[in-house]
Amino acid sequence: MPCRGVRGATTLDQNDREEILVATRQLLALMLRQNEIESCDIASAVFSTTPDINAEFPALAARQLGLLDVPLLCGHEISVPGSLPMCIRVLLHWNTDKPQKDIHHVYVREAKRLRPDIGSLPPVDLEELECWIQEQMKRQ
Numbered sequence: 001m002p003c004r005g006v007r008g009a010t011t012l013d014q015n016d017r018e019e020i021l022v023a024t025r026q027l028l029a030l031m032l033r034q035n036e037i038e039s040c041d042i043a044s045a046v047f048s049t050t051p052d053i054n055a056e057f058p059a060l061a062a063r064q065l066g067l068l069d070v071p072l073l074c075g076h077e078i079s080v081p082g083s084l085p086m087c088i089r090v091l092l093h094w095n096t097d098k099p100q101k102d103i104h105h106v107y108v109r110e111a112k113r114l115r116p117d118i119g120s121l122p123p124v125d126l127e128e129l130e131c132w133i134q135e136q137m138k139r140q
Contacts, residue, residue: 003043006031006092006103009111011084017056024061024088026126027108029133031092032065034104043093044071050087051076058088065136087111 010027012019024047031037045067047058059072077089087110107115 001095001097004094004096004098004100004103006035006037006094006105007115008090008092008106008108009114010088010108011110012053012086012088015053015055015086020053020056020058020088021061021064023109024058024090025065025133026129027088027090027106028062028065028067029129029136030106030108031090031104033132034106035094035096035098037092037094037096039065039067039070041095042067042070043095044073045093046091047072047074048077048089049074050083050085051079052085053088058090065133066139084110084114087114 008027008031010023057074059074
């Protein structure tokens, strides 16, 4: 079975622990749901933040969603002049038979500017998404 990459990114308003966790959980939930990803099929995940984010590890949000057996890694993006600030990026490595063209990459908030060509989403009901996230967290 091939391993495919699924990308996602979001932004924050401030470098705050709870905001990092909420934004990352929402991003991961959208990535999992849009692609019908089961946690047992995730090979690994890499999280990066811009250097202005350091109040929490974004990978903790993955643990909160139940990705307990998935190898996770966090790091900082390189600081390129003019790049998008306050940004969290995720790369999931997913074991799937889906072709790469059928993978849905997820870019939300200001991160939509990074890849407007591949990151379009249908409208998201954030209340329903938060209910789904809370259900996942209760299972832990």
